[in-house]
Every structure is written in C-alpha cells, then in structure tokens.
Amino acid sequence: MKPARFAYLRAATTEHALEALHQGGGEARVIAGGQSLVPMLTMRLARPALLVDIMHVAALSRTDDDGARITIGAAVRQRALETRDGLAQRQPLLAMALPWVGHMQTRSRGTVCGSIAHADPSAELPLVLVALGGQVHLLSRRRARRLAAEEFLTGMMVTARAEDELIEAVSVPAIRPGTGYAFREISRRHGDFAIAAFAAVADERGVRLAVGGVAAIPMARVLPTDQALGDALDAFAWDLDARDDLHASARYRRELVRRIGGDVALEALRDQQARAVKEAV
C-alpha cells in the first residue's frame, strides 16, 4: 500500500516546528527517523494532514553530557548515540541496550526520542528510561515541562504528550560510582521486538529491575537481594499482568520474569561489585 496524501514541512528551527504543531493541532505529526511512522502511513493506520520533519533542526541534534546527566536531543539518531565515544563508560545501560533496537539498517535513521514517543511496550529505550529514572523534556508554544519516564508512559503506545508538544529531548543520569548495570532481551531473532526485556540497576538503595514486553508499559520494582528474591520475583511476575499473544503465552512471560529477571538482577549486583573493585584501585 501507499500512504494517503499529506503535506510536508522541513522545520528549520525548534520554534518553526512548534508553530506548525500548534497550528496543525491533532492533524499535524512529527516525523523523526520515520522507522515506526512511515509503516503506519503506508498501512494507513496514521492519516496526518501535515508531517513536521525535525531532523534538520541543529538545536535538536545535540547530545549533552554535563557530568551528572546525559541529555539526548530529538534529532539524535540511535546509531549516532550507539557509536558515541565513551558511551559505555558514561552510561553502560544505554550502550548495552542500543544494539537490540531493531537492526543496524533502522538504527541509522531512527531516533532515541522517536522510540520514546512511539511507546511500544516491547521497545528497549523506554525500558532503559524507566530503569534509569530518566526524564522526558516536552516543549510547546504554551509551556515547557519535564515528566518522569513513568509519568510520560501511560499505556500501550499512549503517552502524556499533548498534541502540540514536541519531545525536545530525553535525559538520563550518567553513571554514578558504586552503581552496577545489566540488560538482557529474549526475542526470536536478533532485531525482533522483545518477548521480554530486562534492565537492572544496582546501587546503595538495592537492585531495581525494570521489565519490558510483558505489561502495557515497562515497569520497575526494587527487589530484595537475599533469600526473599524468589518470592518477590514471583509477585512481580503476577503483578505485570502478562498477555498471551502470537509470540508467547502469558505463562511463558511470567516464567521469563522469574528466571531471567532474577539472573539480570544478580548480574547488576555482580557488575556493581566489579566496578567497586575497579574504582578502589
């Protein structure tokens, strides 16, 4: 199939894009990498009147690292972040998860913020955003606001973004001393969407395990690391309210949460210990 008709605007500045979104209301739509939107246009699941291309706005193409936070602009492609010098040292979880986002042929176009905006329940980047306690920076002609990942992601492909709002950037805390990270994904083939994906962060507060692909949005919980871990994982698995679908049964997904979820939590703890040793020398 071919897309239905729409108009196209290549925005030159952020203000230019915001003005077009303001004027267009629900009929205008941002196009970033197009890796999720263009298939929806082709299948006519989306019928916007105007597409606002933000990829040529220089101000949105930056990744800033101020030591404490890494802020990723709306026009930063997944591949650009994946190949950024020192990413694995500055935020290991992003470096671990990015190779799992689709294929090299989609990461070359797709953006980090576009994946957050799309809010697919199996997507890796929303999972990482939840695991790290990241923020979504929203901007419109009316206001600027920042939402925590969990406030932004409200349901399966549903977010708190208003029609005239642009995700200007997303930000995550940079690596902190004494913190460990782990990531694992279960899918049929590399590049497929996850049947279940796990990201864990171990720090002085304990291990926080985030699970994607099971509930409508990625969910995180702090888990005990003693013999109570098994029961806590079992309760978490049930609370995620897993669905049956073409790819896997709900029961299989719960079992993945119990087994792989537990492994990933422990892996983050081991990573924390290994990094502590390295930091000590």
Next chain:
Amino acid sequence: MSRHGPAVLDAGQRHPVRFTLNGRTVSGEAEPRMLLHDFLRHVLGATGTHVGCEHGICGACTVQIDGAPARACLTLAVQADGAEIRTVEGLAPAADRLSVLQEAFRTHHGLQCGFCTPGILMTLDALLRERPDCGEAEVREALSGHLCRCTGYAPIVKAALAAAEALRETDHA
C-alpha cells in the same frame, strides 16, 4: 522561505527533489507521500533497488543514505532531498567489472533468484567499509536485517567473509 523558514510542501502536489545518486546529481518531482524506492525506480528509472514488504521488514529496498544502510521504503523522497544516496548501481567500478564484494557473491553462490541481493550488498558494502576486520558474528548480525528465501544465508556469509579478506589483502598490498 516564509517568515519562519522553509514553506510547507502541499499535499497532492509535486515538488522538486534533488540529491546525489551514486556520485551524480539527480532531480525529479515527488508528492510528499512518495517513498524513496518509488522515486528511485519510477521517477529516476534506477530499478536496481528492489521492493518487497514495503514496511521495513525484508530489507530488499536497502540503500545507503549519507553512507549508512537504510530502508528506502521507510524514507520519503522529500526527506532525501539534499542527501547522498548510493544504490546497487553504484557498486561496480566499471560496466564490465564487478566490485570485490559482488565478485565474491558470484564465486560463493551468494544469490539464487537475486531478489534480496541489491539490499544485502548495500548493507555489506557499508559494513566492510566501517569494520574491515569484521567476523562472522558481525556479518550475521548485519544480515538479520534482511530476508532471503533462497540461499539459506550460509553462502552469503561465506561471500561476505571472503570479500572482507580480499579487501584486507588489497589494503595491505
């Protein structure tokens, strides 16, 4: 340019699109909704790029946009305006000579019907340029973005690794 910047390209009307195709400047007209593969094939007559699923899954339409492999079917022609595009037509160094990678596909039977081949070549060409030392795992990961119904992939992997080795040797020579 309007007060705020470039003007809106109206729906249902054709607009000029210009980019570099395999080193040559080309231009044509496209409605905003026209996808890059249709622009290449129907407007420019460059039919080397194939089209399968038209929603990003099969990899048949893969071209290089500004040096990186990407799906033509997930790119609007108007988005490609000003870009540098490379397609399978740009691989052979001369009309009667294949590239090292293409020659390796011939030697190792890396194709049967050839439907998937242009896309796979564009991915592997970029991979071998970026990662001259790449091994089997990287080749297989890059190929995960392509479907081939004929070969079972093993001969494609073999061809890619042979081409990588041949390219490394010519670099050392």
